[in-house]
Amino acid sequence: MWSDPNLLKVLKGDGVVVMPTDTLYGIVGRAQNASTVEKIYKIKKRSPEKKLINLIADWEDIKKFRIDPKKFKIPQFNEPTSVILEDISFRLPQNENLRELIRKTGPLVAPSANPEDLPPAQNIDEARKYFGNQVDLYIDGGTITARASKVIRLHADGSITILRE
Numbered sequence: 353m354w355s356d357p358n359l360l361k362v363l364k365g366d367g368v369v370v371m372p373t374d375t376l377y378g379i380v381g382r383a384q385n386a387s388t389v390e391k392i393y394k395i396k397k398r399s400p401e402k403k404l405i406n407l408i409a410d411w412e413d414i415k416k417f418r419i420d421p422k423k424f425k426i427p428q429f430n431e432p433t434s435v436i437l438e439d440i441s442f443r444l445p446q447n448e449n450l451r452e453l454i455r456k457t458g459p460l461v462a463p464s465a466n467p468e469d470l471p472p473a474q475n476i477d478e479a480r481k482y483f484g485n486q487v488d489l490y491i492d493g494g495t496i497t498a499r500a501s502k503v504i505r506l507h508a509d510g511s512i513t514i515l516r517e
Contacts, residue, residue, distance in 0.1 A: 353491050355449065362489045363457045368392055370465045370479045372493030373407065374445035375432045375501050376472045377479055378462035379487065380407075384416065389461055395486045397467045404461040405434050405441040405501075409454040414442060416459060425510050432501035436515070443501055464500060472500070 353359075353372065362369055366388045368381045379396060381388035383406045393400055408414065411421050417440050424437055434443040443462075445451055454460055464472040465479045473479035476492045503516040 353493050355453075356491060358489055359491055360453070360456055363453075363460070367488035368395065368486075369489045369491060370473070370476070370483065370487050371489075371491035372496055373462045374443070374447045374450055375498050377465035377474070377476075377493070377496055379465045379483070380460050380462045382457055383407075383459040383461045392461060392463065395467075395483055396463060398463070399468070403439065403441055404463050405443055407450070407454055407460045407462045408442050408444055409451045409459075411442075411444060413454075413459050414440075423508055424506055426506065427512075429502075434501045434503045436503065436505040441503070 359369060359371065363382060366382055366385045368379060368388060368391055370377055370379050373380070379392055381392050383389065389404065392404065411426055414421050414437065419437055419440065426435065432443065432446065434441050465482065466472045467482055470482070473482055474497055475495045476490050479490060505513040505515060
């Protein structure tokens with residue numbers, strides 16, 4: 353599913369896609385395109401104060417956000433974990449196929465596929481009911497009932513604050 357040629361074309365064209373991520377269905381777009389990110393906020397009806405999680409292909413990608421990876425001691429994770437560094441959230445997916453897609457597109461914002469205050473879509477039909485034609489492409493990955501990632505804040509001194517289990 354992550355190798356779908358339409359997926360790469362839409363993302364590189366700064367479109368918005370509902371697709372499986374490494375956890376839930378996400379509403380996904382290129383993180384470094386301001387208009388795409390703004391569109392995702394609008395579609396989700398999300399407050400701009402609530403930051404979006406950025407999926408990265410490797411920890412070196414955080415340099416694209418002007419964060420020095422050498423400044424932090426980033427631990428290995430054995431479960432999907434989003435890490436907040438300097439008020440920006442990142443997640444390194446464990447799925448290598450998804451990471452390969454990110455290598456081709458650059459970092460992707462990937463909040464869960466639902467409007468604020470509604471449960472995340474568990475399948476494409478639910479996502480279509482939420483977003484209709486506001487999204488450029490839907491990628492069907494079947495029913496997904498996984499939970500959202502763990503969220504931690506990693507401090508420069510190496511300490512960790514758990515924000516969501």
